[in-house]
Amino acid sequence: MSRPVDAAIAAIREFLGERLTTNAGLREHHSHGQDTQPPVSPDAVAFIETSEEAGRVLAICNTHGVPVVPFGTGSSLEGHVTPVRGxxxxxxxxxxxxxxxxxxxxxxxxxxxxxxxxxxxxxxxQGLFFPVDPGADASIGGMCATRASGTNAVRYGTIRENVLGLTVALADGRVIRTGGRVRKSATGYDLTHLFVGSEGTLGVITEIQLRLHGIPEAASAAICQFETLGDAVETVIAVMQAGIPVARIELLDDVQMGACIAYSKLEDALPLPTLFFEFHGTEASVAEQATSAEEIAGSFGARGFRWATGQEERNKLWRARHDAYWACLALKPGHKGIATDAIVPISRLAEAILGAQDDIAASGLTAPIVGHVGDGNFHTVILVPPEPDGIARAWELDKKIVARALALGGSCSGEHGVGIGKREFLEVEHGAETLAVMRSVKTTLDPRGILNPGKIFLN
Amino acid sequence: MSRPVDAAIAAIREFLGERLTTNAGLREHHSHGQDTQPPVSPDAVAFIETSEEAGRVLAICNTHGVPVVPFGTGSSLEGHVTPVRGxxxxxxxxxxxxxxxxxxxxxxxxxxxxxxxxxxxxxxxQGLFFPVDPGADASIGGMCATRASGTNAVRYGTIRENVLGLTVALADGRVIRTGGRVRKSATGYDLTHLFVGSEGTLGVITEIQLRLHGIPEAASAAICQFETLGDAVETVIAVMQAGIPVARIELLDDVQMGACIAYSKLEDALPLPTLFFEFHGTEASVAEQATSAEEIAGSFGARGFRWATGQEERNKLWRARHDAYWACLALKPGHKGIATDAIVPISRLAEAILGAQDDIAASGLTAPIVGHVGDGNFHTVILVPPEPDGIARAWELDKKIVARALALGGSCSGEHGVGIGKREFLEVEHGAETLAVMRSVKTTLDPRGILNPGKIFLN
Structure with missing residues (x-):
């Protein structure tokens, strides 16, 4: 007796031809993202090229009750792309x-x-740029699906604030357009933002209308270092409260900075708590912002405030920041990394980060801290020892950090999404009734439960 | 035989006491907003004081199948508060x-x-302000429900970008919280933005967590006038494309300016196409922005560029702008006003506004033009002659202006909402399939259809 998935594969192959594959290597490639969730291979991989093809695949899978898991570049950190039910x-x-x-x-x-x-x-x-940059060279579709952001969000917003509209293929194969091209509209339900962050569980995002920004006339970056992590965090809070429109403000703790110095050859920097800044604007306003930030940092004992105004120097600094995850992994060869993604109101940031540092010390694990601190968002990359209880110890530490963030009025994920690993935190964060409303929306749009099952919701 | 609404009224009175009223004057007050929709009185008015009371009223009305229509200050321009089905x-x-x-x-x-x-x-x-200002002193709940914005949106965003979370009473009486306090989160469906703009048809918003902004160190306003409307519009487009972070940029055509001069005693101004600017920032950045804008306006032949840096002078200017609607009505005593609210991509703004001016001329009606042109959003206040065919002629003109905006890739409403009067445009704007998805969400959250029936959707 043939399985439903075999019937679906046969029907999809009719119009995709060789773009529907059961090749073992390709199935393995689609079995995981950049996370530590156990890989699960799909039964087949469908390489689509149009929204209409997405709709046709979905209609077939819906008929046969076969799961569909969208895959972009596979850079998810939360198991989003793993087809846990094939x-x-x-x-x-x-x-x-x-x-x-x-x-x-x-x-x-x-x-x-x-x-x-x-x-x-x-x-x-064309003098324009798209500011959302999660580090990895993720697909825009995946970034929408996971509500991604990154270093620039403090100034330019997350993907949520930069999406004007979408094309979405629904579970039953219908293809709809949401939103539009105008900057604002007050007509009808905001389906665009319902799909943004829905992690492939409500529909498959196939096209995106994006807001762009003018490349600023001037930009400068700076690095400064502190004796204590507390001083660095207090500087961030003061800069934000002063209303300085920083384009980026990133924190690296001493462990992370040590890793980056080794990995990215950052000369002249010490393994101390460090802030990276970037300012955008006119020549005059960039200079003014930078002076204000430097004064604030100075009042918290910053040392070695150094400027990088040239494009090449700035690129080196930000490449080092974007490679922070790989720098962490290089610290402990053979270890895997679990990235926490807690976010808190900025007034609670010192408490959250210093508390996380205590938890890390108590755990005996290595876990550098790095974060988009202007938003109150910080990551720890928990290095998982290649030992039988390694992953369990890492998850235990992860839970402590999340629990503190939630207790401080925060969220378990600022930008990575829920996926598999954060499902257990959602009821505490949102409440059972709110979660029930989310589930009812899911059931309405995906009554057979074919869209990325096993993500966001437990069971 | 008692009607369902009588049973509901009796049950609500049990816990609201005199805060549930069938007083004729109060019912009349709740029969309309600031629009030209025919008033319809509710059967009763319930003055609630807590989210929990909202939930109790809704649970009772849901049981009895009785419509519930939220009412804030009654400043809606699209019939949102009119209980068309009692x-x-x-x-x-x-x-x-x-x-x-x-x-x-x-x-x-x-x-x-x-x-x-x-x-x-x-x-x-506390040095903070909430930037969304739709002109009328609307309630924040109503502003959320209609996805309001106003003059500051070009810099600070609409209410959508300034809401972090909500408390919402659902049709069945459950009270949920959405969102939170953090600046961004990637956990679960964005119910907050599903309720923002839902016009009371998915739930009743009872509490709002808002983003605030620091009062800028410096602000200055300016007014400049042009020979032609085209020159004024081209100035707006050039200022936006230059990336000048204007806090406000408002256009008034010659008719509107004449009305404002008469109504608000604006000395030294002429009845010509006019731009009002406001800049926020540090002293230095405000001066720099203003100089850049003045240069651009000059290149389009602006005359009489005048500055208002004092608080009192600025207030007078913006009070005149906010009173534009009343200034229009004062032009033609005995006429009512229908406000159009079209929005287009900014590159199409000249086409949309000059086309609207042609339509107005052809209609023989008076309809001043005023708008939040930095967003591509503009209003015409169509003055409805007190004649038998007056309202029909006004709606005909409204439809022409909307049709052109939609053809230019725009939306029928930038900030007033759909309510009753714009329902007919939604299928053209969003497409039948997208509208069907909106309806399915509506049915999920309000299966008995008690929440503000007759709004957003035809039938």
Whole structure:
């Protein structure tokens, strides 16, 4: 007796041909993201090229009750792309067209497989850029699905604030457009933001209308170092409260800074708690912002305030920051990393980060701290010892850090999403009734439960 | 035989006592907003004071199948508060507590009946302000429900970008909290933004967690006038494309300016197409922004660029702008006003506004144009002659202006909402399938259809 998935595969192959594959290597590639969740291979991988093809695959899978798990670049840190119940991995990485750029309106429309670096390369000669940068060269579709952000969010917002509209393929195969091109609209339910952050559980995002920004006339970056982590955190809080419109403000603790110095060859820096700043604006306003920030940092004992105004020097600094995760892994060869992603109101940031540091010390594990602290968001990369109880010890530490963030009025994830690993925190964070409303929306849009099952919700 | 509404009224009176009223004057007061929709009185008005009371009223009305229509200050321009099918007008105007202000985190929590001016008066001595200002002193709950914005949105965003979380009473009486206090979160569906703009049709918003902003160190306003409307519009487009972070940029056409001069005693101004600017920042950045804007305006032939840096002078200018609607009505005593609210991508703004001016001329009606042009949003206040065919002629003109905006990739409403009058445009704007998804969400959250029936959707 043939399984439902075999019938679905046969039907999909009819129109995708060789773009539907059961090749073992490709199935393995689609069995995991960049996380420590146990890999599970899909029964097949479908490489689609259009929204309409997404709809056709979904309609078939819906008929047969077969799971569909969207896959972009596989850079998820929370198991989003792992087909925990098998089925079809719907690969959008070939949907790489920039469909339109409206330079005068500072918006564009892209297919979901376009990555943010590819988009920015495409935009550069038009004086525009897309600011959301989660570090990895993730696909824009995946970034929408996980409500991603990154270093620039403190100034330019997360992907949520930079999406104007979507094309979404629904579970039953219908393809709808949400939102539009205008900057604001008061007409009807905000389906765009319902799909943003829904992690592939309500529909498959196939096209995105994005807001763009003008490349600032001037930019400068700076690095400064502190005797204590507390001083660095207090500097962040003071800078934000002073209303300085920083483009980026990133914290690295002494362990993370040591890792970055080794990995990225940052000369002249010491393994001390460190802030990276970036300022955008006109020449005059950048200078003014920088002076204000330097004064505040100085009042908290900052040393070695150094400027990087050249493009190359700035790129080196931010490359080091973006490689922080790999720098961590390089600290302990053979260890895997679990990235925590807690976020708290900024007034509670010192408490959250210093508390996390205590928890790390008590755990005996190595876990550098790095974060988008202007938003109150920080990561610890918990290095998992290759020992039988390693993963359990790492998760135990993760839970402590999350529990403190929630107790301080925060969230278990600022930007990585829920996926598999954070499902258990959702009821505490949102409450059972609110979670029940989310489930009812899920049931309405995906009555057969084929869309990325096993994510966001327990069971 | 008693009607279901009588049973509901009796049950609500049991716990609200005299705060449930069938007084004819109060029912009449709750029969309409500030629009030209035919008034319909509710069967009763319930003055609630807590979220829990909202839930109890809703649970009773849901049991009896009785409509519930939320009412804040009654400043809606699209019939939102009119109980077209009778039932209970749920008045939140007594929910006026500012529940908390977290100055360090720049957020606060308010009950839904707090108005934006009351909130700003409350915040002033803390150096903070809430930027969303739709002109009328609307309630924050009503502003959330209609996805309101106003003059500051070009810099600070609409209410959508300034809401962190909500308390919502659902149709069945459950009271849930959505969102939280953190600046961003990637955990679960964005129910907050599903309720924002849902116009009371998915739930009743009873409390709001808001983002606040620091009062800028410096602010200055300016007015400049142009020979032609086209020159004024081209100036707006050029200022936005130059990336000048204007706090406000408002356009008034010659007719509107004439009305404002008469109504608000604006000395030294002529009845010409006019731009009002406001800049926020440090002293130096405000001066720099203003110089850049003045240069651009000059290149389009602006005359009489005049500065208002004092608080009193600025207030006078913006009071005149906020009174534009009343200035229009004063132009033609005995006429009512229908406000259009079209929005287009900014590159199409000249086409949309000059086209609207042609339509107005062809209609033979008076309809001043005023708008939040930095967002591409503009209003015409169509003055309805007190004649038998007056309202029909006004709606005909309204439809032409909307149709052009939609054809230019725009939306029928930038900030007033759909209510009753714009329902017919929604299918063209969003498509039938997208509208069907909105309806399915509606049915899930309000299966008996008691929440503000007759709004957003036709039928």
């Amino acid at each position: 089925g079809i991995s719907l690969d959008l990485s070939r949907m790489t067209q920039v469909l339109e750029v409206n330079a005068a309106d500072m918006d564009c429309r892209v297919q979901a497989g376009v990555t943010h670096r590819t988009l920015n390369a495409h935009l550069r000669d | 039932g209970i007008s749920l008045d939140l105007s007594r929910m006026t507590q500012v529940l908390e202000v977290n100055a360090a985190d720049m957020d606060c929590r308010v009950q839904a009946g707090v108005t934006h001016r009351t909130l700003n008066a409350h915040l002033r001595d």
